[in-house]
Amino acid sequence: MSLANKYRPTRFSEVLGQPHAVTFLSTVILRKAKPRNLLLFGSHASGKTTLARLYAKALNCSDVxxxxxxxxxxxxxxDVDYEDWEYDVPGTGGEDADIEAWLDGRYRKPTDWKTTVLFFDEAHEIKPKAADSLLKRVEEPLPGVAFVFATTEPRALKNTLRSRLMALEVRRLGATEAVKLLRHVAEREGIAYDIDGLALLASIKRGYPRDLLIGLDQLAGMGPITLQSVKSMFGLDQTERLIDLFLALADADEARQITILADWPEEVGIIVKWIQSFLTSVFYRDILGLDFVGDPITQSITVGRSEILGGFCRRLDVPSQRDLRPFWEPMLSFWDRPSSDHETELQLRLALFQDLVNRRLGEARSALQIGSYESKGESFGIAVPAPAIHPQTSSQSLVEANEKIGQPSNEPNSLDIEGVRAIVNRASALTQATGYVINAAFEISSYPGVKAPTTVARVQRFVRELEEQAAGRPSSLATITLLEAGQFGPVTARICAHLTQLDTPGAQSRVQEWFDAFWQADEGVHDFDRRLSDVKRGMKFHWAEVMGLCAGLGGDSFYPDVGARALMKNLRVQKTRWRQPVAIPYRVLTFTGLVGQDAIEKAASEGMGFLSAYDDRAWRHIKSEWEPKEWLDRNKEFALRRRQIEDLEIFGGDPVQLEEKRRQIRASWLEVKSRPRRWMPWWGLEVDS
Known part of the structure; x- marks a missing residue:
């Protein structure tokens, strides 16, 4: 029996790299819910058929x-015979008559088991007329019948059929998971190996489980699996062409580059991946001097590296390979932009890359240096994260993370300048870290004569019920709560929140009903105001409500306080919104959930500090809606950094050495303002005074 069949998963716990799909399928089984019709999509050999069979077995198992x-x-x-219930569309036919003939006798209410699961493999080959014939059956199947479709091309499946299926993506394995699988099977089978050989095999097979085990099967009879044996088996002569191309790039020899590319017998998409991988390998290993775990094939290249680096140093007039960093970073950033896999577009991208390397590296270096400009203000992230994320102040206006709203204080407090800074920075960090925005705002005040502790208790209960509303939606709630009191009035709570449930269709009316019920049930609440945003208002609503909180700056000292006045003008807070609250004996400002201290620090881990237009005194940019674009770039950079650290685990080894490698990798990461971005930030331009 082949290794691919022998080690095909027989339990959900044995399926690697598919947490979302496995969680969904196991939930359907455990809840004994009505079987769902599925669309499993992903690359070939990624495990779609395995998941379909596990699903069918679990639906019918008598002892789950x-x-x-x-x-x-x-x-x-x-005893089940899978092949009798699996339809290979390309092999059997995708026409209406072919599929109808196969369904005849199979599409029926089961008698010997609970659920009949009809599986169509390579479903994108189903013809439009046949897809139309399947619609009624899929939409209203017979009792005890479920459909599963698997495809590598989900968009090729007719939309009317696709829209009636629960789509689950089946991804290829990451490098760490792929090597773990190979190592597990090799040890079970008694196959000798070295870890570099397995890592190279994982790279060649690109993380597809079936292909990984087929490759291991092929190598098993050749003796120990080593780097050299893997290279010999799979004929890795591409590295020679890669070195020749980079030598030509180093010399800016365009004619030779064109000849090499024309003679390279690979699709342009594969060539681009080779270029990206080698650029990364040279950057970390040779320019930064790190023992970086990257693609094993390009990492194993030794011949030609020094000549390539020497050529670039001579042409760019730099003394050593370490000085190539500002020239290498634009080459890496060039490939960071998304593009399609279409052959013509990739050819154009490759031509533009050659133009960058041959003629424009000096210009790209200058543009990159603008991006590393540091303003005179404090940095909200790498340099001094604690003050920027959670400012310390002599007053007690700020509450420690995770403390209750309205903790009693020995000193009277009202919102101060450091509190305003914290509000603006954390509201900005919410969107930078999660893509979420403030989408709800509330004001709660009690009748005159109601004592402050009673009002505070009501506000605590309200936020607690908000948290209960968010139950089942992990990491979905953020609240900023400000307590204040007028000269003669009762305590008022102003709350800005992100409620993920508002993002679902029809949710606003349900949430409004709950708010109304809360207000009506509490006879001591004098006034209760709510404002809910929709998707279109987005960041505009976000900043309007955040500035509404900031308008409570100043207390008794506001009017003689020139700094407070100037800040309100810089933040563009309308005068009509300015308030003059008095100090009260409570900590008045609280951050919870996604804007709480723990969440902010976690989001800023791995050197992923936040930008702050406030700290840079870039006042015009505070409300310019740059955070969603920064969120996209942060996601990509954070995933890259996490993968670099995780890939170290492939090789195991001495814990002290591993920790030193982690330290080296972290030391190489760019600081907050130097990270690659696809939007134009404000530094390097004129900063507001």
């Missing part, structure tokens, strides 16, 4: 495991 997996012991688990 605690994680929803089939028991693999009952009659159905041991």
């Amino acid at each position: 495991a605690p994680d929803g997996s089939p028991c693999n012991r009952c009659t159905f688990c041991t």
Whole structure:
């Protein structure tokens, strides 16, 4: 039996790299819900058929495991003949008549088991007329019948059919998971190996589980699996062409580059991946001097590296390879922009890359240096993260993370300048870190004569019920709560929040009903105001409500305080919104959930500090809606950094050496303002005074 069949997962816990799909399928099984019709999509050999079979077995198993997996012991688990219920569309035919003939006798209410699962493999080959014929059956299947479609091209499946299916993406394995799989099987089979050989095999097979095990099968009879044996088996002569191309790039020899590319017998998409991988390898290993775990094939290249680096140094007139960093970063950033996989567009991108390397590296270096400009203000991130994220102040206006709203204080407090800074920075960080915005705002005040502790208790209960509303939606709630009191009035709570449930269709009316019920149930609430945003208002609503909180700056000292006045003008807070609250014996400002201290620090881990237009005194940019664009760039950079650290685990080894490698990698990461971005930031331009 082949290794691919022998080690095909038989339980959900054995499926690697598909947490979302596995969680969904096991939940359907454990809840004994009505079987769902599925569309499993992803690359070939990624495990779509395996998931379909596990799903079918678990739906019919008489002794399901605690994680929803089939028991693999009952009659159905041991006797089922999958092939009788699986339809290979390209091999059997995608026409209406072909599929109708196959369904005849199979599309019926089951008698010997609970659910008949009809599986169509390579479903994108189903013809439009056949897809139309399937619609009624899929939309209103017979009792006990479920459909599963698998495809590598989901968009090729007719939209009317696709829209009636629950789509689950099946991804290829990451480098770490791929090597773990190969190592597990090799050890079980007694196959000798070195880790570099397995890592190279994982790279060649690109993380596809079936292909990984087929490759291991091929190598098993050749003796120990080493880097050299893998290279010999799979004929890795591409590296020679890669070195020749980079030598030509170093010399800016365009004619030779064109000849090499024309003679390279690979699709342009593959050539681009080779270029990207080698650029990364040279950057970390040779320019930064790090023992970086990247693509094993390009990492194994030794011949030609020094000549390439020497050529670039001579042409760019720099003394050493370490000085190539400002020239290498534009080459890396060039490929950071998204593009399609269309052959013609990739050819154009490759031509533009050659033009960059041959003629424009000096210009790109100058543009990159503008991006590393540091303003005179404090940095909200790398340099001094604690003050920027959670400013310290002599007053007690700020509450520690995770403390209750309205903690009693020994000193009277009202919102001060450091509090305004914290509000603006954390509201900005919310969107930078998560893509979420403030989408709800509330004001709660009690009748005159109601004592402050009673009002504070009501506000605490309200926020607690907000948290309960968010239950089941992990990391979905953020609240900024400000307590203040007028000269003769009761305490008022102003709350800005992000409620993820508002992003779902029809949710606003349900949330409004709950708010109304809360207000009507509490007879002591004198006034209760709510404002809910929709998707279109987005950042405009976000900043309007945040500035509404900031308008409570100043207390008794506001009018003689020139700094407070100037700040309100810089923040463009309308005078009509300015308030003059008095100090009260409570900590008045609280951040919870996604803007709480723990969440902010977690989001800023791995050197991923936040930008702050406030700290840079870039007042015009505070409300210019740059945060959603920064969020996209942060996501990509954060994923890259996490993968670099995780990839170290492939090789195991001495813990002290591993920690030193982690330290080296972290030391190489760019600071907050030097990270690659696809939008134009404000530094290097004129900063507001």
